[in-house]
Amino acid sequence: GENVEQHPSTLSVQEGDSAVIKCTYSDSASNYFPWYKQELGKRPQLIIDIRSNVGEKKDQRIAVTLNKTAKHFSLHITETQPEDSAVYFCAAPWGKTGGGADGLTFGKGTHLIIQP
Amino acid sequence: EPEVTQTPSHQVTQMGQEVILRCVPISNHLYFYWYRQILGQKVEFLVSFYNNEISEKSEIFDDQFSVERPDGSNFTLKIRSTKLEDSAMYFCASSFQIHSGQYNEQFFGPGTRLTVL
Numbered sequence: 755g756e757n758v759e760q761h762p763s764t765l766s767v768q769e770g771d772s773a774v775i776k777c778t779y780s781d782s783a784s785n786y787f788p789w790y791k792q793e794l795g796k797r798p799q800l801i802i803d804i805r806s807n808v809g810e811k812k813d814q815r816i817a818v819t820l821n822k823t824a825k826h827f828s829l830h831i832t833e834t835q836p837e838d839s840a841v842y843f844c845a846a847p848w849g850k851t852g853g854g855a856d857g858l859t860f861g862k863g864t865h866l867i868i869q870p
Numbered sequence: 871e872p873e874v875t876q877t878p879s880h881q882v883t884q885m886g887q888e889v890i891l892r893c894v895p896i897s898n899h900l901y902f903y904w905y906r907q908i909l910g911q912k913v914e915f916l917v918s919f920y921n922n923e924i925s926e927k928s929e930i931f932d933d934q935f936s937v938e939r940p941d942g943s944n945f946t947l948k949i950r951s952t953k954l955e956d957s958a959m960y961f962c963a964s965s966f967q968i969h970s971g972q973y974n975e976q977f978f979g980p981g982t983r984l985t986v987l
C-alpha cells in the first residue's frame with residue numbers, strides 16, 4: 755500500500771508569516787492528494803486537495819504544490835492567523851481502485867503553532 | 871450544511887466485550903469509510919464500503935471487525951471482542967462519487983472515542 759511521510763512534526767511561526775508543510779509518497783500511480791486540518795478534539799476537515807493533472811492549486815491563503823517526478827507535495831499557508839493553529843495531515847489514496855472505494859493513507863501530521 | 875454524525879461520542883467497555891459504533895453518513899453519499907486514530911497519532915484507514923459490500927480493507931481490519939449498513943441511513947462498525955489496543959478515536963466518513971475513477975472529498979464525522987479497560 756501507499757506510504758506517506760510528512761515533515762515537520764511541529765512547526766511554529768510568527769503570526770503573519772508563511773508556513774510550509776511537506777509530504778512524500780511512495781506509489782507513483784497515486785493521483786489524488788488531500789490536506790486535512792484537525793483542531794483539538796474535532797473531526798478532520800478537508801482544506802484543499804490536488805489531482806495529478808495539475809502542479810499547483812490555490813484557495814485564498816492556502817496553496818498546494820505537487821511534484822510527481824519527485825513524488826512530493828507541499829501545503830503553503832500565507833499570512834498565518836491564530837485560527838490556523840491546528841494539526842495538518844496530508845494524505846494519498848490507500849488502494850488502487852482509482853476512485854471512491856479507496857480509503858486514504860495519512861501522514862503523521864504537523865502541529866502548526868501560530869505565535870502572536 | 872449536511873454532516874456525518876456518529877454515536878455514541880464516547881464508549882467505555884471491558885476487554886473482551888463487543889461494541890457497535892454507529893454512523894449516519896450524508897444522505898446522498900455512496901461511499902462509506904471507517905478510520906481510527908490512536909491518541910496523538912495519525913489517522914489510519916480501516917475499511918471502505920460501497921453498494922452494500924466491503925470495497926477495501928487494511929491489515930488492521932481483521933476478523934474481529936465487521937461493518938454493516940442495516941438500513942438506508944446507518945453504517946455500523948462492530949468489534950467482536952475488544953482488546954486494550956483497540957482504544958482509539960473511530961471516525962466514520964462518507965463521500966459522493968460524481969465520476970467513475972475520480973476521487974471526491976471524504977467528509978468525516980465527529981468520532982467515537984472508544985476506551986477499552
